[in-house]
Amino acid sequence: MIRRIYFRVVGIMIVLMTVIGLCISSCSKDDLSKQLQSLDGTDGTEEGSESVFDVSIEEYNGETADDASADIVGSDEDFYWEVNTFTSTVDITYNGTTATVVSNDDDILYDVSGAHVTVDMQTNSVKNVEIIVSGKSDDGSLKIYGEKKFKLTLDGVDLTSSSGPAINSQCKKRIFVHLAEGTTNRLTDAATYSDDSYYLNGATADDEDRKGCFFSEGNLVFSGTGVLVVQGNQKHGGHSRTGI
Structure with missing residues (x-):
């Protein structure tokens, strides 16, 4: 019986890469800078400022898959x-x-x-x-x-x-x-x-x-x-x- 495995962090990275990729292909340099600033929460005025992301994972709540019969x-x-x-x-x-x-x-x-x-x-x-x-x-x-x-x-x-x-x-x-x-x-x-x-x-x-x-x-x-x-x-x- 093959079970499906999901990794939340991988999904987040895929989303980020998709957003960045779209910007590179369709935005100007200034627009791209604004997009990236909105992602990391900075205004771009401080050189080398560190991006902050919420990577916390919720405590396991006991939930199990409901599709085992399939x-x-x-x-x-x-x-x-x-x-x-x-x-x-x-x-x-x-x-x-x-x-x-x-x-x-x-x-x-x-x-x-x-x-x-x-x-x-x-x-x-x-x-x-x-x-x-x-x-x-x-x-x-x-x-x-x-x-x-x-x-x-x-x-x-x-x-x-x-x-x-x-x-x-x-x-x-x-x-x-x-x-x-x-x-x-x-x-x-x-x-x-x-x-x-x-x-x-x-x-x-x-x-x-x-x-x-x-x-x-x-x-x-x-x-x-x-x-x-x-x-x-x-x-x-x-x-x-x-x-x-």
Whole structure:
């Protein structure tokens, strides 16, 4: 079931770019200056004055989509997790400053440092994996390495990282992000990023991108009737290198 995802900030930028584009094509230089001044609330007399925009986001009010019954399951394996098979599982349960990891596949490696968990499916090239995440931590994170598409089920997780993204996937393949029915999942990243607790094959922070609270090198495909609340403190709330 494919859910529709909307990003309010992107919409604002599209509107601004449209206004500016129209002005450039149809206005004189003076008219353009007036238009831009009306957007930023300045009179243009002070050189280098900073534009001020309201970028505040309303607190989540508990509202959910009312069109779930209209969702369909297609046959394309790249868009519907339901037509894929996930035989290997990794269950991660957060509990305060600790985390428990249980897997049915010994080829899946993992590292746990406090409540900061790294799952490594890349070393042994494991495929058909579902990672299931639940529990709460105010100082935890999930980092994922892989080279095959996988399913990530958020089953009532509340995760706040003090050092970087709450979820950081370094896998360039798509992730089927499934929000379990009846759950509310909350992700919060750090305001300032520091080094991760684990890097694969001698990598460093300079070798890996981390551009949001929920970061992925691959596509993010969302499904499910659960709720996902993302708070981006460092920069983006959600960021994919290839698409959402």
